[in-house]
Amino acid sequence: MSDARAFLASGDIAGLIRHLRFNADGMELGEVARLMAGAAAMSGFDDMQEAATAVAVQQEPQQLYDFGYACIERGIAFLAIPALTRALEMLPDEPLLLLELVSALERENRHADAVAVLEPRVDALEPWPARYLLAHNALFAGDLARAEHEAGRLPVPDDQVWLPARDRLARMITRGQVVRGVSPLDATDLRGWHFVLGGSFVLTLSPYGFDAGMTGRFAYTADGFPACRRSLDRLRLVLDAAGRRPTSVGLLPDRSSRVLGLAAARLLGLPAEPFAPGRPDVLAVAYDLNETDVETLHERAEGQVLFEHATCWTEPPAVSADVTGFLHQVAKSPWGEQLRVSDDGQPETVPPDERPEEELAAEIIAADPHEDEEGDGATPPDPDERLVAFARAVGGRWLTGPRDMVHSPGPVPSSRFA
Template sequence: DDLRTAASALSAHPDRPQALYDYGYACVERGVSHLAVPALREAVRQTGSVAVLRELVSAYEDEGRHRDAADALLAHEAVLADWPDRYLLVYNALLAGDLEQARHRHALLPAPDEDLWRGAHDRLNRMLRRAASAQEAGALDDTDLRGWQFVMGGTVLGTLSPYGFDAGMTGRFAWLHDTHGQCLAGLVRLRAVLDAAGVRARSVSLLPDRDSRILGLAAAEVLGLPAEPFEAGRQDTVVVAYDLGATAGDPRGAAALEHLRERVPGQVLHEHAGCWTDPPPVAADSVTLLHQSAVAPWAGGLRQGADGGVEQGDADPRPEEEIAASVVAADPEPDEGDGRTPADPVEGVAAFVTTVRDAWLRGDRDAVRSTGPVGSSRFL
């Protein structure tokens, strides 16, 4: 295959720029960008080629190494084109958390002449506007997960993980066995978010996968709104997903998400459990929590067996309406956790939304592929 061929060529001629580039390119295409970086970095050193530099930047971006990407571009600033190179410099400086550099470079960046880059230009402008709003609402430093989630994708993060904040997680969950109470707490916070933003929805839209239908029925009760099956183009509605990644795995759900890429007036997309290591194809407007792996409360999770070992539990067989009623009747009090996470009351989320509301619900819902400046430990 192409990667095997490129690796063999590089092994035979490790100092040839073309062999270095071909190997790096093949690695990026195969999703192993960390292997591409050394080869592409050496190819850039030897040739100074802007085309090779762009491939190196792409590899850095895939790995979330935005500071390295920005530094690589700055080191070759004299040969950069405005589009895409100086745009990439602004983008990577921003996602590295270097707001001063991003704003300075953005002020020097002209609008693109080609239609190809107009969408990227608009998204970058929105990100910087959201950054200005988020700075008014909080520190927007390397621990401000809510602020940066909003900057990157326009998503309001409802809760921070109460475990491991200062031990590598910084507000994200790793593995999560969800509870009915946590689902209800997320819906209570969603209600506070909508109130703070002045959103007046007229319905809850149910996505087709079972997990989303259950949570959507519960949301309709909490919000005091009628529940209806999702319909593309419906305005003034809250579309509720349990996990958009799981929704994308449902054939009907995948079709619905295609419609949700473009914003409809008055439409809010809420996701309960958003995967930060394998992001969904669209970014939610609101998400309760960020996880690496999550099991819904009504799914068949792991449990202790009669022999003391671990076994797979049975999924809740009850009708969706009954499970939704269990969510609404649950205790929404948050887990106190390890006591190391900063206080995160619902009033704080509402205050954040009050500050950023004019920059919320704007533009498309492009997927957020980066963790940005706020890092969290990944478990393999």
């Protein structure tokens, strides 16, 4: 507790939140509330300060709900879960408390826990949203059969606001039905589940830490020209396997995407032109969708394919790419500022590579795609033939529906670093 108070006393609100993420479950709720009241006062969050102050004094359902709601709204849903759980214990039949708790659990990617709190209550509640949420969370927890069962019991929603959610769930389940015939869909099947949940192919699995918590995703990675070339080579394999023939490459406005787009155009023998949203049969190339304008990418034109080389899995982009090079928490582009170890063993910062975009694209084309791909040996072999076979098997369910954002990593866990 002294550590938490020290963070607050020093004004280190970020440090306090990190501390609470790992320690709040073992703390008394009133003390957590007092800490958050102080943090909210320093941050100017009047809603949080009022709700936390109330819980520090009295922990009845209304106060607990208000505190949980404020935590969710302020992006610290993990602190909402104990308060809302206690409130639901007091009023077990109150749907508002249940749905708010499910919302908090979803934001923390605790989908199995969401299923557990919904399951005994769902029959007494309106199916939209209760049974929909049960099916959705069952799927994201890795239980495709349960998701199918619950989705099959859903009536047509009376309120049309639920139609996009219904259609999205149906697309995910349909993809799952195809994928489970060719891939295990277990807790290590990153490529399979990534396609089920987002309709996207993952081209490369991280060769580091697969059996030590990463399961195919990167934490921090300094990207290189060989990895860019490897992504483009594997992109071509997927396009060929799925029978897709883009007629041009669409260049997105940011520098990194233009560099990669020019390289893709050269490698595929296609013309490159500024991206136009309504143009058919375009391969839109992004380096990292969090670094470019995605407003026009949610809906796809006929034959359009969106490729993203470096996809952040901890802060997913607002649209899901149709093809992802690799999944990372932090990635540094080959031409951006880099951190390296000098000859004398000291860390040093390398400034950005300011060469023209065409020259950087040429270096991608000239790179050896197999350089630095060995890793630690723990990642299962992933030869080109396996990727091609997967793409051929599921390609009929690719490029369907809008490019919805996928907030959760789903059933395949990876270690996340603060």
